[in-house]
Amino acid sequence: MRKAPRLSRFNIASLALGLAFLYLPILILVIYSFNDSRLVTVWGGWSLRWYHEFFNDRAMIEAAWMSLRVAVSSATIATLLGTLAAVALSRGERFRGRTLFSGMLYAPLVMPEVITGLSLLLLFVALNAERGFWTVTIAHTTLTMCFVTVVVQSRLGSLDRSLEEAAMDLGCDPVRAFLSVTLPLIAPAIVAGWMLAFTLSLDDLVIASFTTGPGSATLPIRIYSEVRLGVKPEINAICTLAIALIAVVIVLASLASKLSSSRGESAAPL
């Protein structure tokens, strides 16, 4: 048995300070979203008036709706493609162009967004595509499927491959072995990948700015243009709602992965 490492006072202090640094700004923002005063920094008592203001702001609501639609559709396509890519990379035989394939999938993870956005816009202009919902969705799918690939691939890498082999020794064909053995086991990673794709899409400003057309701004684009003009209490309320939405998604997804993992252990192989 290995002894638990001792925590020094320095360790505790750096952890406490680090977490405070990460959470205080968000906490302050949430608190100020309930501030009744028009001046963002003067406390005028608790109130929901900025939420009320947001729900009456048609342009903001429209942008939020656009963002949600893009996030759901791009995350779904990205999860599908990303999972396929992860399976090919971690289970497939060597195939021609494999290096190029993995290179294309890892590069967007760190590629500056201005480059990705610019290059996709030039493609859409050259194709004469009408810019709006679909171009943003395609752009976000391209970015987020790479993240899904990494998440699912690392789960596949840690999986015991003898399970698949056992299924096939017992007479399953490869597709069925994948569907009934591998897929349930990597389901939590797929759910996590979808969530990651969803939030990344909801979050993105730069790529969406390049690839969207007039009249179809996403929420970050609207927020960004408001913030450039100065701080508005309404933005605090929108941000708090976005944080709440993400929190709900995280809780739901962790519940889903708990459910699926307990089911995956007990279910008899089909």
Add this chain to the structure above:
Amino acid sequence: MNSRRIFARPARFAAIAPYVWMVLFFLVPFAFVLKISLSQTAIAQPPYEPVFDLTAGWDALTSAFAALSIDNFKLLISDDIYVFAYVRSLTVAIIATAALLLIGYPIAYGMARLPKRWQAVAMVLVIVPFWTSFLIRIYAWINILQHDGLLNQILLALHLVSQPVVWLSTDTAMYIGIVYSYLPFMILPLYATLAKMEPALEEAAADLGAPPWQAFWLVTFPLSLPGVGAGVLLCVIPIVGEFVIPDLLAGSNALMIGQTLWLEFFTNKDWPVASAAAIVLLVMLLVPLLLYERLQKQQLEQGR
């Protein structure tokens, strides 16, 4: 072993759809960037001279090749604005990454020394802010740093300053924003290597008479270098091309390359120059990008 091979064959077909998608929406667009960076600016919609027109036949194609020019790249080198922007981007990325390492390392180290049960909790706590929007996190800091914001109110109340300090539109604000946004990217790879390390190593050093800082510096730190490398690359590459944080938090007198590119594209509508700037940025990042890719591949494909 045999069933592994049988499984591998259909798995290969899984690559087709994502492969086609990435070629179409990742590789081909780069060809367009390259092409437009070599064409002339035109006052038209779209604002560049078409370089290739495949319908016009071979002769047109060869003359189009002759018309390609590297003028845009010459402009980038000769114009101070761009040279400054590239230098500033690199400087900001290096300083910010150094700060991230200094702040992130003690946090990751503390996490790795927590009891196992608490490590998982700490990891979730570090990841959760990453899930909240980038823009929201920057906006949260604008709230705090503005003229009559919380920070100035606290400083005034404590009589540390006699009048409000200007935080917004300064490099300090920008560095705070960058460190805040990228901290999880630095902590997680560091934590991953530190958590795997055998604590007995440091204890052995202590038993042999090394004071704690020496045990750390001679044993722990060298062993954590792979994590340091991953964290540094994960931060430095995107920071060089960062747009939102400098745009909202830093002043407008010294622009980073991401901002220059944005300005050139959206305000000046000079797409060829913007494309050339993107190509140069990409070339600048090529070495760290390739390093990062190799690292990522090694990590993910250990299971193969």
